[in-house]
Amino acid sequence: MILFSQRHSPFARKVEVALLETGLSAIEVRHLADHVREGDEAAYAENPLNTAPLLILDDGRGVFDSAEICFYIDEFSRGALIPKDSGEREAVLTLQHLATGLCELGADLRWEIQQNDMGISVPGLRDDLIAQLSAAYDILENGPPMARAPGDETADIGTIALATALDWLTFRGLDRYLPPHPNLDWWVDSFRERPSMAATEYEDLSEL
Numbered sequence: 001m002i003l004f005s006q007r008h009s010p011f012a013r014k015v016e017v018a019l020l021e022t023g024l025s026a027i028e029v030r031h032l033a034d035h036v037r038e039g040d041e042a043a044y045a046e047n048p049l050n051t052a053p054l055l056i057l058d059d060g061r062g063v064f065d066s067a068e069i070c071f072y073i074d075e076f077s078r079g080a081l082i083p084k085d086s087g088e089r090e091a092v093l094t095l096q097h098l099a100t101g102l103c104e105l106g107a108d109l110r111w112e113i114q115q116n117d118m119g120i121s122v123p124g125l126r127d128d129l130i131a132q133l134s135a136a137y138d139i140l141e142n143g144p145p146m147a148r149a150p151g152d153e154t155a156d157i158g159t160i161a162l163a164t165a166l167d168w169l170t171f172r173g174l175d176r177y178l179p180p181h182p183n184l185d186w187w188v189d190s191f192r193e194r195p196s197m198a199a200t201e202y203e204d205l206s207e208l
Helices: 010-024 043-048 066-076 088-117 125-141 157-171 184-194
Strands: 004-005 028-031 054-056
Touching: 004 010, 010 066, 010 088, 010 157, 066 088, 088 125, 088 157, 125 184, 157 184
Parallel strands: 004 028
Antiparallel strands: 004 054
């Protein structure tokens, strides 16, 4: 199996961190350029959306949704990422969904800021997006997930998704529009110390 990934994508990083946390070695990781089609034609052929991450299974089928790829990783690793208990499972998957929403809000905010710089933004949209992000941060500030020590047991997919999402928002400079969240900052800083996070730091080749 082959995983096509990108260094600037929070969704791709989530999958890479999940791979490292579970210790799976059967999946080869290939890093692509800014656009999948520029990096490997085989990847584009299996993913008409032209996005990463993309997992090519042994039978040649392509899986190009990060959450679905993580389900495959969980299955291959015998349930290391997603708890079997229904209550714990729901909490973990809900946290992953929240992390996805944070990334989508961040992407919209980043685009709106760029549009604003060109004088073509939608009135009020920037402030609305910042308010939505801030509300989510406030909820997490009041009850951030328990941080695990570096090298401790495998992190679940919810905490992995949240850590990679929040770190991406910082990477893109979007958290500067939000008030301080010291508890959440402490949590992210603790999670960044995990070897899986240190090995997958964000990089934007388009800006080099």
